[in-house]
Amino acid sequence: MQKSIAVVFDSAGTLLHMYRVAKDIGSGNILTGVESTDLVAQRKGRALIVLHTEPAVILGVDRNMRVIDFIDDHGIAIDISCASIPFSLDEAYDIIKDSDIKVGDILQVVDVVKVHCPKIFYVAAGIIVDSNDHSVPYVLSTGGRMFHDTKDTVGQLKSRGVDVYIASGDSRRNLRQLAECIDIPMGRVYDIATTREKARIILDLKEKYDSVMMVGDGLNDILALRAADIGVVTLQQGDERPEKLERSADMVIRDIGEVLDIVDSL
Numbered sequence: 314m315q316k317s318i319a320v321v322f323d324s325a326g327t328l329l330h331m332y333r334v335a336k337d338i339g340s341g342n343i344l345t346g347v348e349s350t351d352l353v354a355q356r357k358g359r360a361l362i363v364l365h366t367e368p369a370v371i372l373g374v375d376r377n378m379r380v381i382d383f384i385d386d387h388g389i390a391i392d393i394s395c396a397s398i399p400f401s402l403d404e405a406y407d408i409i410k411d412s413d414i415k416v417g418d419i420l421q422v423v424d425v426v427k428v429h430c431p432k433i434f435y436v437a438a439g440i441i442v443d444s445n446d447h448s449v450p451y452v453l454s455t456g457g458r459m460f461h462d463t464k465d466t467v468g469q470l471k472s473r474g475v476d477v478y479i480a481s482g483d484s485r486r487n488l489r490q491l492a493e494c495i496d497i498p499m500g501r502v503y504d505i506a507t508t509r510e511k512a513r514i515i516l517d518l519k520e521k522y523d524s525v526m527m528v529g530d531g532l533n534d535i536l537a538l539r540a541a542d543i544g545v546v547t548l549q550q551g552d553e554r555p556e557k558l559e560r561s562a563d564m565v566i567r568d569i570g571e572v573l574d575i576v577d578s579l
Contacts, residue, residue, distance in 0.1 A: 316523040316579060320470055320572060321515060321537070323529035324481035324491060326550040327569070328467075329457035332430035334422040335441075336452050338414060343425060344451075348552060349439065350532045352451055353397050358444040360396035362405050363505065364389055365484050368423055368436045376417030380440070380452075381410045392505045394439065394482035395533045408442040412449040422454040430456040434494075435487045459494070460549055462570045467495045469573055476522070480506045480514050482533060512536035524579055528572060530554065535561045543575065 325331045335344045335352060353359045366389050374383055384391065391409075393400055419438050426436055433456045441451040470477050478501045481488055485504040492502050503514055511527075515537045518525045527534065527541035530550055538544030538561045546562040548554060549569055559565050564575060 317476075317521075318474075318524045318526070318576060318579060319476045319478060319518050319522040320526045320528060320576065321478040321480050321511075321518065321541070323511075323531065323534050324479055324483050324488060325455065325457060326530035326552070327528055327547055328459065328463045328479070328491065328495070329434060330460050330550060331455055331457045332426055333455045334425045334429075334453060336418055336422050338412075338418065338449055338451060343422065345425070345429070346552070347453065348531070349441075349453055349455065350395055352441055352453070353395055354532055356443065356445065357397045359450075360400040360405055360442055360444075361394040361482070362391050362409070362440045362442055363394045363482075363484050364391060364419075364438050364440070365486060366438075367486075368438065371416060371420060371423070371438065374416055376415065376420055378416045380414045380416060380419065381412070383416050384409070392484070393507065394505060395507055398444075400442075400444070404444060405442050408444065408447055409440060409449060411447060414440070414449050414452060418452045419454065422452060426454045426456040430458065432458050434458045435490055437483065437487055459491075460569055462568065464495050466569050466572060467497065470576065471496075473573075473576060475576055477501065478514075478518070479503065480511045480527075480537065482506055508533045508536050512540045515540040526572070526575065528569070530558075532558055534558075538562050545572065545575065 335347045480503040526543040527537045528545045544562040
């Protein structure tokens with residue numbers, strides 16, 4: 314009898330090749346090739362806040378407007394994508410409210426992403442807050458495009474009878490575009506999934522399937538990698554990955570297509 318198998322993918326760096334840019338609010342320096350989860354993990358008490366809005370909406374407002382006024386005036390929803398310690402949305406909102414960051418700070422990093430990332434799939438903006446000194450140390454933007462073999466890999470998994478899921482810290486708006494492109498129903502897409510929530514998703518799926526595989530590339534995937542029957546770290550993004558991330562996985566691959574070989578081995 315064929316085993317029932319589920320494969321859960323992170324999105325950024327796993328299904329999508331990402332280009333990330335941050336602005337150090339203190340120095341004004343623009344940092345390219347950064348890892349947003351690394352900026353959060355640098356110091357306990359930090360969290361990454363995502364803004365649920367289209368870049369076009371941000372482009373339509375005064376660059377000198379404070380970000381908190383933009384959030385309030387346009388009814389922009391915010392969420393915590395990942396955090397180094399338990400964090401509340403109210404606390405994050407208060408930190409942003411008391412900061413002087415402007416819409417122009419966000420647009421600056423969005424502009425850099427759009428210039429340097431050809432054939433971009435989507436652009437997202439975020440804010441890193443720090444509860445230690447009640448500050449916003451960074452604003453950042455990410456742009457992503459699918460790896461060349463993402464769509465084919467997902468299609469071949471489905472042809473083998475594998476159920477494919479996405480569990481990501483990204484917003485539902487961005488994940489919807491990705492899911493539609495690779496034909497994954499939104500009922501199998503988990504958005505704004507924190508490190509602990511990803512692990513919970515894996516454990517829930519293990520109740521339904523004979524084997525559950527987690528495929529990710531970031532520190533926020535560690536608990537899910539450990540919880541899965543097979544944890545797979547992918548290095549296709551090309552960034553250097555922390556040693557503890559690779560130690561948390563059963564296998565390390567360099568191309569998403571290698572997931573097919575692992576599934577076939579089951």
